[in-house]
Structure formats: C-alpha cells, structure tokens
Amino acid sequence: KISSQAFENDRDRILLERDLLARQHEKAAASGTRGAKDFSQVGPPCQGDTEEADTAPDIRRVDSEELNSYLGWVAPLKWLLTALIAVIIALQASAVILGSHHIVHWKLLVLDDVALASEGGHVYAFVFLLAYALPASFAAALLVTYVAPHAGGSGIPEIKAYLNGISMPQAFTFKTWMSRSLGLLLVTSAGLFAGTEGPFAHLGGIIASGFSEGLSCRGRSWWPIILVGHRNRCELISQGAAMGVAAAFGAPVGGILFSLEEASSFWSKNLTWRAFLGTMIAAVMAKLTKSGFSELSTSGFIEFPDLNASFELWELSAFTGLGIVTGLLGALFCNIVKRTIKLRRRFFQLGSPTRATKRCRLVEVICIVIFTMSICFWPAVLFGCQALDLEGRHLLDSEGKNAPDLSGIICDEHEYSVLAFLLLQPKELAIKTLFSKTMASGATLDIPSLLITYVIVFATTILTFGSAIPVGLFIPNILAGACFGRVVGQLLLEAGQRVHP
Numbered sequence: 001k002i003s004s005q006a007f008e009n010d011r012d013r014i015l016l017e018r019d020l021l022a023r024q025h026e027k028a029a030a031s032g033t034r035g036a037k038d039f040s041q042v043g044p045p046c047q048g049d050t051e052e053a054d055t056a057p058d059i060r061r062v063d064s065e066e067l068n069s070y071l072g073w074v075a076p077l078k079w080l081l082t083a084l085i086a087v088i089i090a091l092q093a094s095a096v097i098l099g100s101h102h103i104v105h106w107k108l109l110v111l112d113d114v115a116l117a118s119e120g121g122h123v124y125a126f127v128f129l130l131a132y133a134l135p136a137s138f139a140a141a142l143l144v145t146y147v148a149p150h151a152g153g154s155g156i157p158e159i160k161a162y163l164n165g166i167s168m169p170q171a172f173t174f175k176t177w178m179s180r181s182l183g184l185l186l187v188t189s190a191g192l193f194a195g196t197e198g199p200f201a202h203l204g205g206i207i208a209s210g211f212s213e214g215l216s217c218r219g220r221s222w223w224p225i226i227l228v229g230h231r232n233r234c235e236l237i238s239q240g241a242a243m244g245v246a247a248a249f250g251a252p253v254g255g256i257l258f259s260l261e262e263a264s265s266f267w268s269k270n271l272t273w274r275a276f277l278g279t280m281i282a283a284v285m286a287k288l289t290k291s292g293f294s295e296l297s298t299s300g301f302i303e304f305p306d307l308n309a310s311f312e313l314w315e316l317s318a319f320t321g322l323g324i325v326t327g328l329l330g331a332l333f334c335n336i337v338k339r340t341i342k343l344r345r346r347f348f349q350l351g352s353p354t355r356a357t358k359r360c361r362l363v364e365v366i367c368i369v370i371f372t373m374s375i376c377f378w379p380a381v382l383f384g385c386q387a388l389d390l391e392g393r394h395l396l397d398s399e400g401k402n403a404p405d406l407s408g409i410i411c412d413e414h415e416y417s418v419l420a421f422l423l424l425q426p427k428e429l430a431i432k433t434l435f436s437k438t439m440a441s442g443a444t445l446d447i448p449s450l451l452i453t454y455v456i457v458f459a460t461t462i463l464t465f466g467s468a469i470p471v472g473l474f475i476p477n478i479l480a481g482a483c484f485g486r487v488v489g490q491l492l493l494e495a496g497q498r499v500h501p
Contacts, residue, residue: 077227079274081211085236086243086278089204090285093247096185096196097428098290103189104426107132108409111424115410122381125410129373133190134366140183141365141468145358151179153465154195154472155202159241159263162205163234171202172209172237180206183470191424192372193461193479195472197248201258204244204282208236238264239275243282250287250297252279309437309500322488326481333462333477341466361468368467372460377410379452380419385411389442404433405440416441418449422483423456427475434482437500445501447490454483 107129115125144152150171158171170176180199187194212233238259246255256275260267287297311319344350348357388407406416409424422430434445461476489501 075270079277081227081236082239082274082278083281085204085208085211085240086281087285089200089207089240089243090247090282091289092181092203092207093196093200093244093282094286094289096181096188096200097248099185100188100196101426104191107189107191108424112408112410116412122410126373126377129191129377130370133192133369133373136186136190137192137365137369137469138362140186140470141362143179143183144468144470145361148173148176148179150176151183151470152468153470154198155180155205155470156198156263159202159205159237163238163263164265172206174210177203177206177210180470187469187471188426190369191376192369192469192471193427193457193464193476194469195427195475195477197245197474198472199470200244200248200472201241201263202244204240204242204247205237206240208240208243209233212236234264234266235271235274238267238271239278242275243278246279247282247286250283252276252283255279255282311500315499318488318492322485326484329458329484330477333458336462337465340462344466365467365469368460368463371463375456375460376423377420379456380410380417380423383417383419383449385415385417386443388414388416403438403440404429404436404443406433406443407441416443418443418445419452422449422453422479427479431475431479431482434479434486445486445490447487450483450487450490454480454487457483 111125111128114128115121117124148170150158150168158168162168162171180203184194184196184199184203188196212228241263242255242259244255245258246252249255253276256272256279259275260272284296291297348361350357353361406418406421407413409417409420411417411420421433425433433439439445457476457480461473461480464471464476465473486501489499492499493501
C-alpha cells in the first residue's frame with residue numbers, strides 16, 4: 001500500500017507522497033547513488049531484486065509533518081483558483097458581449113443613414129450589411145476550418161465528451177480558445193442567429209483547463225502538484241463551464257445546474273460549493289463590467305420588466321397549450337437539426353476532410369450569410385414602416401422605466417418596423433423587448449410580424465447550426481419561443497382578455 005488505510009483513497013496525499021519521494025530520490029542520486037526512477041506507479045519492490053530494494057525510497061521515510069503542511073494548502077488553493085478563474089471568465093464574456101453590441105449599434109446607425117439617404121437607399125443599405133457580414137463570417141469560418149476545428153458549433157459536446165472520459169486534447173488548447181473567442185465576436189456582430197451561451201461554457205472550460213496545467217519552463221512545471229492531474233482538470237472544467245453560463249445569463253444557480261445535469265458525470269459536495277462561489281463571482285463581475293462599474297443590476301437575463309405582472313388561474317390552460325405546441329415544434333427542430341448534421345458529415349467528410357471539402361464549407365458559410373441577411377432585411381422593407389403616435393409620445397412604461405423604442409433602423413425617427421427591430425437588433429435586446437407590455441410612442445408588436453419573425457428565426461437557426469462557425473442554440477431558440485408566446489398573448493388581448501402578453 002502506498003499510504004495508510006485511512007488515506008488509501010486520498011489522491012492528493014498520494015500525489016504529494018510521490019512528489020516527496022521523487023525529491024528524496026533526487027537527493028540520493030546527487031549524493032552518488034542510483035539515478036531517479038519513474039514514480040508513476042509507486043509500490044513495493046519486487047522480491048528478489050536486491051538492488052531495487054536497497055536503492056528505492058521507502059514510503060515510511062516520508063516526513064509526515066512535511067506532507068501535512070502540503071495537504072493544508074489544497075483547499076485554500078482551490079478556492080483561490082476558483083475565484084481567479086471566475087473573474088477572468090467574466091471579463092472575457094463581457095468583452096465579447098459588449099464588443100458585439102457596440103459593433104451592431106454602429107452598424108445600425110450607418111444602416112439608418114444609408115437607407116434614408118436617397119431613393120435607392122435600401123439597396124445600398126443591404127450592400128452595407130453584406131459588406132460587413134461576409135468578411136466577418138468568412139474570417140470566423142477560416143479559423144474554424146483551418147486553425148481550430150473544435151472552435152465550431154456550440155462547444156457543449158466537447159465539454160460533455162471530455163468530462164465523460166473521452167480524450168480530446170485539441171478541444172482545450174490556446175488556439176481553440178482564441179479562434180472561438182474571435183469567431184464568436186465576428187459572427188454575433190454580423191447578425192447571424194448564433195447564441196453565445198454554449199460557446200461561453202466551452203470558453204470557460206478552456207480557461208479553467210489551462211489553470212490545471214500551469215506554467216512550465218525547460219520541461220519543469222512551476223505549478224503545485226496538488227493542482228495537477230486528470231481529476232483536478234475535470235473539476236476545473238466543470239466549474240469553468242458553469243461560470244461561463246453564469247457570466248452569459250447572469251444566473252449563478254443556472255450555471256451550476258447546467259454543469260451538474262448536462263455536462264458532468266462525477267460531482268462532489270465540495271465541488272458544488274466551489275462552483276457556487278465561482279458562478280456568483282462570474283455573474284456579478286459580468287454585470288459590473290457591462291455597466292462600466294457604475295451600477296450592479298439585480299435583474300436577470302430573462303425577466304419581466306413589469307414588476308406587477310401576474311396571471312389568472314384560467315391562463316394556465318393557455319400556458320399548457322403553448323407548452324404542448326412549442327414542445328412539438330422543439331422536437332421538430334431537433335429532428336431536422338439531427339438530419340442536417342448527418343447530411344453535412346457525409347457531404348463534407350468531416351471525419352477526414354480534404355482540401356476540397358474544407359473549401360466547400362467556406363462556400364456554405366458565404367451562402368448562409370447571404371441568405372440570412374436577405375431574409376432579415378428585405379421582408380422588413382417590403383412590409384414597410386408604421387407611423388408612431390407623436391402626439392401622445394411617451395418613452396416610459398407603466399412602471400416608470402424606459403419602454404423599448406422601435407423607431408429608426410430602416411425607417412425615419414417618426415416610424416418603426418417590428419420586423420427590422422426584432423431581426424436586426426442584438427438578439428438579447430429583441431428578447432427583452434418581447435417581454436415588455438408597452439412600447440414607446442404607441443408602437444405595437446403585430447401578430448403577422450411576430451409569426452414571420454418566428455419562421456425566419458426557426459429556419460435560419462437550423463441552417464446556421466452545424467456550419468463552420470461558432471454558434472450556440474440557446475439565444476435563437478429563446479427568441480423564437482418568445483415570438484410564439486407573444487403571438488398567443490396578443491391573440492388573447494384582441495379577444496378582450498386582460499393578460500400580460
């Protein structure tokens with residue numbers, strides 16, 4: 001036995017004993033005895049091997065006080081490392097989200113000016129959309145196709161695969177982290193229906209995985225041995241995935257539940273508390289960073305703006321019917337996505353891609369971008385703009401908060417387009433708008449525009465997911481479900497029911 005019966009299952013003690021034995025043997029080698037052996041498997045020497053028995057270090061010679069002093073740093077180091085990783089993940093998530101929103105805001109300002117500049121301004125506005133979306137998406141596709149293939153998709157399969165025993169060394173490298181981070185910023189700012197939450201879970205796992213290896217120089221690791229190893233790496237990746245989701249959604253408990261229920265197969269009570277600390281720090285730090293450290297918002301990513309929103313008992317039947325319909329539509333979505341992924345795997349030979357298939361994947365991304373920009377822009381132009389109520393202009397809702405302002409984009413400041421707002425604005429803003437009961441200046445979310453938005457989001461998300469770009473499914477599916485639910489709410493309002501749509 002390498003250790004006493006009381007500590008035979010304590011991996012940290014075993015690793016430290018190996019480290020101390022190796023140091024003891026190095027000292028013996030320096031004094032002229034036999035060179036150090038491989039201590040990857042520490043055990044008693046074989047019977048009859050007198051030289052091995054004479055020179056191998058004995059586990060009983062290890063100083064117990066020195067060993068206990070090392071073990072005393074295990075828990076504090078892991079808690080400190082959890083907090084450090086959480087801050088880094090939150091800063092990166094905030095940088096990607098804020099960077100994408102600033103680019104989209106600038107893009108829409110230019111789009112508004114170009115669209116209203118001349119009689120054929122809409123054509124020039126569409127060309128401007130493509131002028132940014134095509135190079136940005138093509139650059140992201142190049143990174144995924146030629147630099148880091150694991151940077152494509154949502155990244156959740158990589159997390160689940162590794163935490164369930166499948167070795168994927170290229171899924172947690174610096175190249176993958178850089179390609180996914182930059183690609184995600186480019187894709188989301190281009191206006192494609194790509195979520196950020198799944199990729200953030202993968203990015204959090206990559207960052208945490210890097211801390212399980214530490215720094216090394218000339219073959220010598222400068223990282224404490226108690227933080228190295230497969231078990232510690234799996235724990236850190238589980239925590240990193242939870243922190244990534246918490247930073248993106250502002251939901252600490254949601255991040256833990258995601259990692260516990262969806263990603264990890266092995267969990268412990270100590271890991272729960274460390275992950276909870278990390279998700280709390282990541283969520284708070286992300287909110288502070290997004291606000292420029294000026295305020296700490298208490299609202300979550302998905303939350304009703306109206307504090308007094310409630311429901312009647314009879315509305316449960318509408319909720320039940322809505323859940324059944326959206327559940328069936330979700331099953332249809334998953335079935336179509338599964339078939340398209342299988343088709344892509346066969347056509348592009350993803351198991352062993354060639355130069356020709358890689359080029360075909362780049363062409364596919366270009367076609368997806370052109371189709372997405374066309375189907376998001378031209379229906380809004382064809383449906384036209386609606387006039388705002390300028391006489392009764394109000395910018396506050398019933399709670400005294402700023403109501404969503406739908407004016408502008410492809411319309412002038414006195415008009416609005418529901419389709420343009422929901423399809424061209426950042427997806428997070430569109431979702432929060434769908435939760436608002438009233439809009440600024442009397443604007444309304446009409447049922448035809450909501451249904452068209454749902455069909456567009458549903459179709460383009462299926463088309464986009466699985467291509468050679470970083471793309472998640474959470475945000476697009478939430479947007480589609482919110483549109484469908486808003487349709488039901490508007491129908492009840494038109495039927496004379498007093499409901500919160």
